Amino acid sequence: xxxxxxxxxxxxxxxxxxxxxxxxxxxxxxxxxxxxxxxxxxxxxxxxxxxxxxxxxxxxxxxxxxxxxxxxxxxxxxxxxxxxxxxxxxxxxxxxxxxxxxxxxxxxxxxxxxxxxxxxxxxxxxxxxxxxxxxxxxxxxxxxxxxxxxxxxxxxxxxxxxxxxxxxxxxxxxxxxxxxxxxxxxxxxxxxxxxxxxxxxxxxxxxxxxxxxxxxxxxxxxxxxxxxxxxxxxxxxxxxxxxxxxxxxxxxxxxxxxxxxxxxxxxxxxxxxxxxxxxxxxxxxxxxxxxxxxxxxxxxxxxxxxxxxxxxxxxxxxxxxxxxxxxxxxxxxxxxxxxxxxxxxxxxxxxxxxxxxxxxxxx
Amino acid sequence: xxxxxxxxxxxxxxxxxxxxxxxxxxxxxxxxxxxxxxxxxxxxxxxxxxxxxxxxxxxxxxxxxxxxxxxxxxxxxxxxxxxxxxxxxxxxxxxxxxxxxxxxxxxxxxxxxxxxxxxxxxxxxxxxxxxxxxxxxxxxxxxxxxxxxxxxxxxxxxxxxxxxxxxxxxxxxxxxxxxxxxxxxxxxxxxxxxxxxxxxxxxxxxxxxxxxxxxxxxxxxxxxxxxxxxxxxxxxxxxxxxxxxxxxxxxxxxxxxxxxxxxxxxxxxxxxxxxxxxxxxxxxxxxxxxxxxxxxxxxxxxxxxxxxxxxxxxxxxxxxxxxxxxxxxxxxxxxxxxxxxxxxxxxxxxxxxxxxxxxxxxxxxxxxxxxxxxxxxxxxxxxxxxxxxxxxxxxxxxxxxxxxxxxxxxxxxxxxxxxxxxxxxxxxxxxxxxxxxxxxxxxxxxxxxxxxxxxxxxxxxxxxxxxxxxxxxxxxxxxxxxxxxxxxxxxxxxxxxxxxxxxxxxxxxxxxxxxxxxxxxxxxxxxxxxxxxxxxxxxxxxxxxxxxxxxxxxxxxxxxxxxxxxxx
Numbered sequence: 001x002x003x004x005x006x007x008x009x010x011x012x013x014x015x016x017x018x019x020x021x022x023x024x025x026x027x028x029x030x031x032x033x034x035x036x037x038x039x040x041x042x043x044x045x046x047x048x049x050x051x052x053x054x055x056x057x058x059x060x061x062x063x064x065x066x067x068x069x070x071x072x073x074x075x076x077x078x079x080x081x082x083x084x085x086x087x088x089x090x091x092x093x094x095x096x097x098x099x100x101x102x103x104x105x106x107x108x109x110x111x112x113x114x115x116x117x118x119x120x121x122x123x124x125x126x127x128x129x130x131x132x133x134x135x136x137x138x139x140x141x142x143x144x145x146x147x148x149x150x151x152x153x154x155x156x157x158x159x160x161x162x163x164x165x166x167x168x169x170x171x172x173x174x175x176x177x178x179x180x181x182x183x184x185x186x187x188x189x190x191x192x193x194x195x196x197x198x199x200x201x202x203x204x205x206x207x208x209x210x211x212x213x214x215x216x217x218x219x220x221x222x223x224x225x226x227x228x229x230x231x232x233x234x235x236x237x238x239x240x241x242x243x244x245x246x247x248x249x250x251x252x253x254x255x256x257x258x259x260x261x262x263x264x265x266x267x268x269x270x271x272x273x274x275x276x277x278x279x280x281x282x283x284x285x286x287x288x289x290x291x292x293x294x295x296x297x298x299x300x301x302x303x304x305x306x307x308x309x310x311x312x313x314x315x316x317x318x319x320x321x322x323x324x325x326x327x328x329x330x331x332x333x334x335x336x337x338x339x340x341x342x343x344x345x346x347x348x349x350x351x352x353x354x355x356x357x358x359x360x361x362x363x
Numbered sequence: 364x365x366x367x368x369x370x371x372x373x374x375x376x377x378x379x380x381x382x383x384x385x386x387x388x389x390x391x392x393x394x395x396x397x398x399x400x401x402x403x404x405x406x407x408x409x410x411x412x413x414x415x416x417x418x419x420x421x422x423x424x425x426x427x428x429x430x431x432x433x434x435x436x437x438x439x440x441x442x443x444x445x446x447x448x449x450x451x452x453x454x455x456x457x458x459x460x461x462x463x464x465x466x467x468x469x470x471x472x473x474x475x476x477x478x479x480x481x482x483x484x485x486x487x488x489x490x491x492x493x494x495x496x497x498x499x500x501x502x503x504x505x506x507x508x509x510x511x512x513x514x515x516x517x518x519x520x521x522x523x524x525x526x527x528x529x530x531x532x533x534x535x536x537x538x539x540x541x542x543x544x545x546x547x548x549x550x551x552x553x554x555x556x557x558x559x560x561x562x563x564x565x566x567x568x569x570x571x572x573x574x575x576x577x578x579x580x581x582x583x584x585x586x587x588x589x590x591x592x593x594x595x596x597x598x599x600x601x602x603x604x605x606x607x608x609x610x611x612x613x614x615x616x617x618x619x620x621x622x623x624x625x626x627x628x629x630x631x632x633x634x635x636x637x638x639x640x641x642x643x644x645x646x647x648x649x650x651x652x653x654x655x656x657x658x659x660x661x662x663x664x665x666x667x668x669x670x671x672x673x674x675x676x677x678x679x680x681x682x683x684x685x686x687x688x689x690x691x692x693x694x695x696x697x698x699x700x701x702x703x704x705x706x707x708x709x710x711x712x713x714x715x716x717x718x719x720x721x722x723x724x725x726x727x728x729x730x731x732x733x734x735x736x737x738x739x740x741x742x743x744x745x746x747x748x749x750x751x752x753x754x755x756x757x758x759x760x761x762x763x764x765x766x767x768x769x770x771x772x773x774x775x776x777x778x779x780x781x782x783x784x785x786x787x788x789x790x791x792x793x794x795x796x797x798x799x800x801x802x803x804x805x806x807x808x809x810x811x812x813x814x815x816x817x818x819x820x821x822x823x824x825x826x827x828x829x830x831x832x833x834x835x836x837x838x839x840x841x842x843x844x845x846x847x848x849x850x851x852x853x854x855x856x857x858x859x860x861x862x863x864x865x866x867x868x869x870x871x872x873x874x875x876x877x878x879x880x881x882x883x884x885x886x887x888x889x890x891x892x893x894x895x896x897x898x899x900x901x902x903x904x905x906x907x908x909x910x911x912x913x914x915x916x917x918x919x920x921x922x923x924x925x926x927x928x929x930x931x
Binding site: 050052077078079080081082083087088089091093094095104105108109149152153156162 | 550552557558569
């Protein structure tokens with residue numbers, strides 16, 4: 001299986017820039033997710049890759065084949081790109097049976113009848129719909145249509161698989177199940193895959209690498225854990241998971257530890273972090289995930305990063321407590337799977353381990 | 364008693380009363396007259412006179428040569444008109460929605476103009492273009508090559524005029540299908556390796572099939588029941604189809620009402636069968652092809668060929684709108700019309716005569732306007748009530764109501780006229796020969812059209828919008844007035860405008876039901892045609908064209924709706 005390279009891609013619609021100079025590399029056999037809010041350019045990028053949109057500038061390579069180049073006027077039509085695509089709307093043809101839908105790409109390729117039968121049956125088995133063979137799309141459920149679309153996209157063993165928010169029309173439970181199935185299938189076939197979604201959980205579960213996009217740019221790339229634990233800027237930190245921001249200035253940097261002076265509302269204090277990625281004087285956001293704020297009913301042993309606080313609100317979500325604590329007028333979000341004895345309105349202490357304090361620079 | 368009570372309580376609900384009232388109305392205006400007509404087919408005496416009952420009429424009809432010949436004619440022109448109309452409509456729809464032909468945006472309005480034009484006037488106008496004796500185009504060929512290649516009178520002329528004036532139906536239906544088609548269905552084919560022509564052939568075309576079939580059946584029925592075109596282009600040459608034969612039987616001395624009714628029965632079976640077939644096929648083949656998020660549909664770059672497709676569009680507009688209607692208007696200013704119209708025959712006398720001397724002009728104008736505006740409003744109001752009962756209530760018998768109200772779709776206008784003649788020509792209720800019988804005929808004949816469009820609009824309005832009005836204390840009438848009606852407005856206005864245009868040009872019902880004082884403009888033109896006063900009728904036709912256009916502009920301004928939305 002080849003890799004895919006997108007180089008310096010630019011796409012404008014009128015005077016709106018949908019993709020602004022994007023470079024993406026999808027290594028052979030991996031699954032890469034384009035993640036971002038609607039309008040961030042992720043779907044447009046995918047459609048440029050598929051050949052349904054023509055980029056204004058840039059190059060696209062599959063392996064060592066150049067399939068798009070604005071300068072040399074190279075633009076392979078979609079049917080020659082050897083890609084499989086699953087659409088958000090599934091795009092299962094209503095006038096063909098399940099079998100015919102899946103067989104279509106093979107018929108186009110003039111495969112012998114026997115091979116068609118074999119491959120279609122194999123693809124149907126792979127996605128678990130062999131009993132639906134002769135049904136019409138109107139006679140099967142949304143989840144089943146989704147599987148038909150998937151089988152149709154892989155039946156001819158294309159070099160690259162493109163998935164455009166394939167799960168967004170399914171209900172929550174099925175969606176969760178399909179994530180694993182897609183991942184498992186992708187691993188089994190080993191096909192180079194580009195997955196577009198606005199659902200961060202989906203991206204976390206599915207990807208070898210996540211590319212977070214906003215305003216037509218790739219903001220950060222990395223494996224799911226890196227994206228979550230080391231967001232490179234405010235947007236990524238905020239978009240992926242939940243986070244508390246404490247704006248301040250780096251006061252002191254030494255071996256393996258920084259001290260940030262926080263000034264927000266009545267909350268004036270120093271917060272310690274094990275990160276040392278910014279020099280003294282740099283304005284930063286000390287950022288803390290809710291699960292890293294520990295609630296104590298009595299004063300804990302640690303001196304640093306410990307504050308008396310008020311438990312403003314406590315909600316039990318089933319499996320976890322979601323809380324809002326107030327520290328000198330600043331409200332922070334905290335979460336824990338452990339039982340919290342304190343009642344809403346009571347006085348507590350919070351502690352934030354320095355290793356869990358991220359520093360993100362303020363532009 | 365105990366067992367009957369729930370039934371009585373069900374009937375006592377207001378919506379159920381509404382069902383009964385409307386069903387009774389349709390019963391009196393459609394089912395009763397048709398039954399009398401059926402009864403008439405077994406009689407040998409005219410309406411109102413006693414006679415023994417027998418199958419003689421059927422025997423006479425089936426053994427008559429003319430019947431089989433004219434049935435053949437009807438099928439012939441219907442098939443011909445359908446093929447031409449569908450071919451034109453589909454090709455236009457494809458060019459407009461799927462190619463990069465220049466000016467397509469600008470041509471949007473000219474392309475829907477034929478939809479509003481009267482096919483009857485179209486036929487009259489085309490005689491001025493392609494009659495062998497006085498057709499302008501023949502004149503051009505005559506002076507260039509010394510031949511007159513065209514003759515609009517006869518079957519080919521009928522097929523030509525039917526095809527071009529019914530093509531808008533296919534154009535609108537098919538371009539709707541093409542516009543609403545989820546583009547990812549085609550993209551999925553392209554990315555699975557199909558070329559554009561392969562995608563076109565194996566995905567797009569099959570998805571268009573229901574639309575093409577629907578428009579073909581629609582045109583087929585419309586062509587079979589057409590009266591205006593074959594009466595202008597066939598009757599004087601004694602080239603009959605079933606509709607013109609019925610008219611002939613009822614109007615020419617000695618009138619044969621029974622035979623008229625019997626031939627009408629055949630027509631009724633014919634169109635009824637086709638409508639039934641259409642409903643069956645449509646139910647089975649309706650695809651939901653509207654997808655979630657939609658990018659613009661795929662446009663095929665035609666390269667140099669796009670100038671060819673542009674010329675095709677322009678030629679269509681030229682041949683369907685500009686040439687015939689330009690000629691028609693011009694004819695009203697000529698003393699004589701010939702293959703080489705001469706400037707010295709230019710005159711205003713026709714207009715003087717029509718405007719100031721001809722006694723029927725202003726009666727017809729008044730009647731046409733009254734029937735079109737008031738009739739369309741009444742029909743839309745009744746349709747809205749029926750649609751609301753059918754879609755929104757659990758009223759007893761609402762589905763039956765829906766079926767009965769849609770029934771007139773299968774009744775050709777001329778046949779409804781025959782039925783009304785039979786039912787009311789000798790009736791003690793003095794309605795025959797008044798303008799009210801025309802009103803009733805128009806409204807009951809065309810309710811199905813507005814009903815269908817209003818029903819579909821209503822189905823798209825979320826029920827909870829009305830329920831929240833209910834829960835906040837509004838009665839069903841208040842809810843209808845303050846929530847449903849405003850939301851329905853676009854559908855209502857579109858229905859009103861469509862019916863207005865239809866009523867303005869209505870001929871086939873009116874021609875049997877009018878009498879002195881209740882003439883409408885189309886009938887006046889028909890009379891003048893048979894008196895050989897072509898330039899004079901062209902003046903009235905021109906008035907009809909401009910009145911329709913002016914009213915459309917007024918409605919579009921008053922109701923804040925674009926004309927292109929009306930036909931969607």
